[in-house]
Amino acid sequence: MSLLELHQVSKTYGTGPNEVHAVADIDLEVDRGSLIAVMGPSGSGKSTLLTIAGSLEEPTSGEVFIDGESLQEMSHNGKARLRRRTVGYVFQEFNLLAGLTAVENVSLPLELDGVSAKKSRLAGMAVLEQLNLADRATRYPDELSGGERQRVAIARAVIGGRHLLLADEPSGALDQANGEVVMRMLLSACKTGVAAVVVTHDAQLASWADRVVFLRDGRIVDQTVAPPSAESLLQTGPQS
Amino acid sequence: MSVKYALLGLLSERPKYGHQLRQEFEDKTGDVWPLNVGQVYTTLQRLERDGLVESNRADSEGSQKRFRITVAGERELAGWILTPIDLTVPPRDELVIKVLVALDVPGVDVRNVLQIHRRYVVELMQQWTRLKDDEGQYDFRLALVVDAELFRLDSVIRWLDAVDGRLKRDASEPRAASTEIPILRRRLAVRK
Numbered sequence: 231m232s233l234l235e236l237h238q239v240s241k242t243y244g245t246g247p248n249e250v251h252a253v254a255d256i257d258l259e260v261d262r263g264s265l266i267a268v269m270g271p272s273g274s275g276k277s278t279l280l281t282i283a284g285s286l287e288e289p290t291s292g293e294v295f296i297d298g299e300s301l302q303e304m305s306h307n308g309k310a311r312l313r314r315r316t317v318g319y320v321f322q323e324f325n326l327l328a329g330l331t332a333v334e335n336v337s338l339p340l341e342l343d344g345v346s347a348k349k350s351r352l353a354g355m356a357v358l359e360q361l362n363l364a365d366r367a368t369r370y371p372d373e374l375s376g377g378e379r380q381r382v383a384i385a386r387a388v389i390g391g392r393h394l395l396l397a398d399e400p401s402g403a404l405d406q407a408n409g410e411v412v413m414r415m416l417l418s419a420c421k422t423g424v425a426a427v428v429v430t431h432d433a434q435l436a437s438w439a440d441r442v443v444f445l446r447d448g449r450i451v452d453q454t455v456a457p458p459s460a461e462s463l464l465q466t467g468p469q470s
Numbered sequence: 471m472s473v474k475y476a477l478l479g480l481l482s483e484r485p486k487y488g489h490q491l492r493q494e495f496e497d498k499t500g501d502v503w504p505l506n507v508g509q510v511y512t513t514l515q516r517l518e519r520d521g522l523v524e525s526n527r528a529d530s531e532g533s534q535k536r537f538r539i540t541v542a543g544e545r546e547l548a549g550w551i552l553t554p555i556d557l558t559v560p561p562r563d564e565l566v567i568k569v570l571v572a573l574d575v576p577g578v579d580v581r582n583v584l585q586i587h588r589r590y591v592v593e594l595m596q597q598w599t600r601l602k603d604d605e606g607q608y609d610f611r612l613a614l615v616v617d618a619e620l621f622r623l624d625s626v627i628r629w630l631d632a633v634d635g636r637l638k639r640d641a642s643e644p645r646a647a648s649t650e651i652p653i654l655r656r657r658l659a660v661r662k
Contacts, residue, residue, distance in 0.1 A: 269592070269630060406617075414603070432618055433627040437595035438603075444585065451586050454593045 231298055233425040234283055234377055239292035241278050252278040253448040256292070260425045262393065265417055267436035268429040270445030276429035277398055279445070283427060284317045284396045285309045296394060314343045317394045318387025322402035324379045326371040326386075332378075333358060333367040336386045343390070358384045363414060377408030384415050388424065395419060395426040401435055413438040413440040471506065473513055478539055478547040481523060485538035488514060500612030522546055565626065569633060580637060584630045591630075595623050 239256040242249055251311050253275040258267050270276050280292060283285040294301040296316060301309065304418030308441040326335045337354030341347060358364050361381055371379055380400060387395055397416065413435055416426050428439065436442045473495070480486060480494050492510045496503070514537055517523040522543035525535040539547070565587060572578045598616050605612035 271635065305592055350479075417603070431631070433595055433624050435590055437592060437620070439596070439597040442589075442592050443595070444589065446581075446585075452589050454596065 232295075233262045233297055234260040234363070234427070236279075236283060237293045237294075237295075239274075239279075239289045239294060242279050251448050252284070253289075253445075256282075256450060258413050258443065258450070260350060260394075262423045262425050262426055264346055264441070265420045265426045265428065265439045267439035267442045268427060268445055269431065269433065269436045269442055270429075271431060274445045275448035276431075276466060278448075279398050280398055280427065284319060284394075285313060285448070305380040314339060315390065316392055317396060318389075318392040320380070320383050320387050320395065320397035320400045322381045322399040324371070324378055326382060328371055328395045331368050331370055332363065332374065332382045332385075335371070335382060336389055337379050339386060339392075340390050340457060345390075353389055354385075357383075357389050361385050375408075376404050377411055380408070380412050381415060384412065384419070393424045395424050397426065397428045399430050399432075400428060401432070402430075406434070409435055473509065474517065475547060477510070477513055477517065478522060478543050478550075481537055481539040482544060485526075486626050487534055487536055489534075491537070498611055500609060500615040502544060502612070502615045517543070566629075581634060584634055585662045586632050588627060591623050591626050593618055595627075598623070 232460060234408045236256050236258040239258075241347040243252060244250055247430070256279060258266075258279075259432075268276050268279060278287065281291050285294070285296070285304075296312060299312075301312075304312065326332075327338070329333075330338065333351060333354040336357055337350035339349075340350035340353055345353075355364065355367060358367050361384065363378065363381055366374060366378055371382075374382065374427050384395075384400075387397075395416065400416070401412045404412065409432075416428065419427065428435065432434055440456070442454045443450055476495055476499075477491055480491050480498075486494070488510050489507060490585040491514075492505050492507050493504050498557055514523065514525075518537075521540060523537045523539055525537050558654075569580065569583060572580050574581050598619050602613055602620075617659060
């Protein structure tokens, strides 16, 4: 069973002549341990797909399953709990709270979920250590570089053993080297059993994924097949 | 062309044997461009003929020649390194030509042509990225070669996306009536 499953998901805004299909007939399955990239131009429905997958928005039709549970059949509180405990989000703009330190930002989701401040902080430190950010724990967001802020945001997204990671242009504002660091972090999160979906228009970022899904006008039009080993490049590499 | 200068570069460190040059070339370019030993010796012969390297058979046992760079060779190498490579003429890009041709072939969905290439290029990029992830962390030179390839392929994707965007806009807005004068100007510019 896949961790995330979308069956024939569509989302329509407006009615009659103003009707807009943001996404249509989306089928998508994401397994634990795998990183999927959704590529498409702006306006192709990438962000809508992500907000529906994370239960922030309801589809007009179709079904979403997370860990085998149908979101349609889940109560409002059930969804809120799912968002706190299972789903982590990473946005382009980091969305860190300016008045909190890195470790306070990271441990906030646990505190909101009723875990004691002390325990939350310990868990926050553990995640920051895992991501080589322990020495930044007591800094405030404006004392961190863009790359560090995004790494803190990823730490916040995976804390508490959440295993569905949804990222919207996670390195949009970063340079190539920092973008690479962010993707390496997402991949290492996947190696611990997390399922991740990254939406992006950037092919270099998407190429870190196990599978790339192409979105056009709200529909999945194509996807990559599992690439052969990288060794094949060296045998057939370009000749001088 | 670049093999000639790569060999001069390797010889600028110290005199070397032919087989050694081949090994070092492959090591230092991340093993991405295999070089056969025949190509190395042909290039060395030409360099020797042009007075850019010289060989000394006497100081080696067997028949192996050892090559050293000459003063003229050093000058040639320094000139090459500091001269910008020639990028004035656009390369005859098969993909660009293919898309331009496809626009006029009846029954062809150009957006499908774009997607076929987009997927193929992204799959290639996945392989290069995996190579960078596996080995590029330990091999600085390989990481540079892989970055160059990823940027090149990325520019292909960006162009495909740009064509997609133009096709979409073109379908919703009628095209400008006459393009004759700009075309004339363009021809002149390219011929210059």
